[in-house]
Amino acid sequence: MTARIRAAHIPGEPGIWLFIGGDIVLFSLLFVVFLDYRAADPALFAAGRAVLDQGLGLLNTLLMLTSSWFVATGVEAARRRLDGVPRRCFAVALACGAGFGVVKYFEYAAKIATGITPMTDDFFMFYFVYTGIHMIHVLIGMAVLAALIGYTRSRPTAAVNVQHLETGASFWHLVDLLWIVLFALLYLAA
Amino acid sequence: MRALLWSRLTVVWLLLVAATVLSWEVGHGLGIEDHRIAAVAVIVVALAKVRFVMMDFMEIRHAPLWFRLAGEAWTAGLAAALAALILAA
Numbered sequence: 001m002t003a004r005i006r007a008a009h010i011p012g013e014p015g016i017w018l019f020i021g022g023d024i025v026l027f028s029l030l031f032v033v034f035l036d037y038r039a040a041d042p043a044l045f046a047a048g049r050a051v052l053d054q055g056l057g058l059l060n061t062l063l064m065l066t067s068s069w070f071v072a073t074g075v076e077a078a079r080r081r082l083d084g085v086p087r088r089c090f091a092v093a094l095a096c097g098a099g100f101g102v103v104k105y106f107e108y109a110a111k112i113a114t115g116i117t118p119m120t121d122d123f124f125m126f127y128f129v130y131t132g133i134h135m136i137h138v139l140i141g142m143a144v145l146a147a148l149i150g151y152t153r154s155r156p157t158a159a160v161n162v163q164h165l166e167t168g169a170s171f172w173h174l175v176d177l178l179w180i181v182l183f184a185l186l187y188l189a190a
Numbered sequence: 191m192r193a194l195l196w197s198r199l200t201v202v203w204l205l206l207v208a209a210t211v212l213s214w215e216v217g218h219g220l221g222i223e224d225h226r227i228a229a230v231a232v233i234v235v236a237l238a239k240v241r242f243v244m245m246d247f248m249e250i251r252h253a254p255l256w257f258r259l260a261g262e263a264w265t266a267g268l269a270a271a272l273a274a275l276i277l278a279a
Contacts (some may be wrong), residue, residue, distance in 0.1 A: 008254045028268055035275035042279050054218070061210050069203040072247045077194055085194070166249070173248045177240050181268075184236035187218030189276065190225035 007157055012167035020174050022138075027178050030133075034126050034185055041122065048123030049187065051116065053107055057187040058101050061179065067096035068176040071145070071169045075110040078152065078162050086165065093172065094145040097138055104135055127186055141175045144168040202246045209235050230273045237269035 038045040057135060074089030108128070111117075120126035148168045152160055213235040215221075222228040239261070245251040250261045 008252060010253050010257055011249045024264065028264075028271075031268070031272060032275065035272060035279075039275060052215070058214050060212070062207065065206045065210065066201060066218035068243060068247045069199055072199050072249075073194060073197075076197070076199065080194065082191070082194070085191075144231075170248055173243055176247070177243045180236050180239050180243065184213065184232050185272075188213055188232045188236075189229040190217060190219075190232075 010073065012163060012170045016167045016170055020170060023174060023178075027181070030130060031181060031185060037122050037126070044121055045123045046190070048121065048127065049189075051111075052127070052187050053110065056103050056107050057183055060100050061183045062104070063096045063100045064176045064179045067093040067100075067143055068173050070096065071172045074148075075162065075165045075169045078157070078160050078165050081157045083157050086157075086160070087149045090145050090149045090152070094142055094149070097142045097145065100138055101119070101142075129130065130182055130186070134175070134182055137175045137178065141172045144171055194202055197245060202242050206239050206242060211240050226279065229276045233272045233276065234269055237265055237272075241265045 005141060064145070070089045070093040074086040077085035077089060109126075111124075116124055118125045145168065148165055213232045216228050216235075217232050219228070222231060244261050244265065245258075250258050253261075
């Protein structure tokens with residue numbers, strides 16, 4: 001099949017983009033506030049960063065990126081009317097999201113076991129609150145993916161409204177996108 | 191199926207993974223002396239990744255021009271703002 005030329009279109013139902021836009025504005029402010037506090041006490045933030053599990057942060061980033069590939073590929077497979085492929089793609093993405101959650105659980109548990117909590121200092125307040133808000137987004141995204149799986153299973157491939165899939169997929173990519181910046185700010189930025 | 195697997199999406203994913211590993215190395219002191227420059231490099235790479243997620247996974251590349259420009263402008267603006275805050279520290 002040759003590359004298709006698509007008319008310019010906004011993926012998904014337009015309302016989702018109001019939500020995505022608002023969420024992006026909110027997180028942009030959160031990112032700026034984080035760096036503002038960091039500028040006021042760079043040593044504290046460097047010390048906090050040094051305690052984070054870099055390997056788990058990297059693993060979580062790779063899980064997020066891979067899950068997004070599966071979601072995007074699932075939507076494309078639905079456009080090409082490939083039977084059974086979309087729901088399998090969304091299922092793998094959902095598993096990646098679950099894996100992300102498991103890693104987060106172990107990260108939080110390890111911190112708390114050494115006495116580090118959101119009350120410990122400013123850096124860890126940001127760490128727990130920001131990654132916690134993000135984790136809530138992950139859980140919502142997983143519910144969305146489960147709904148997409150149910151939707152694609154409930155009807156023949158030809159009857160799937162791809163715009164519905166695009167709506168859910170866009171939300172999941174937002175979750176990925178937000179983590180990319182969080183990972184850079186919390187784990188990597190020296 | 192092969193066309194689905196070996197697609198622009200896959201190339202973008204490979205670039206995103208490579209950029210992640212690269213910035214992870216930079217974040218761990220590879221090559222850049224001044225830690226503020228290293229931090230700015232990490233931020234710039236992160237927002238470049240965001241741009242590719244936006245353009246290719248979210249498919250904004252195929253959105254109307256005004257929509258795409260809004261996305262590009264936000265990404266560039268956020269990168270500039272975060273870099274400025276790091277350098278001001």
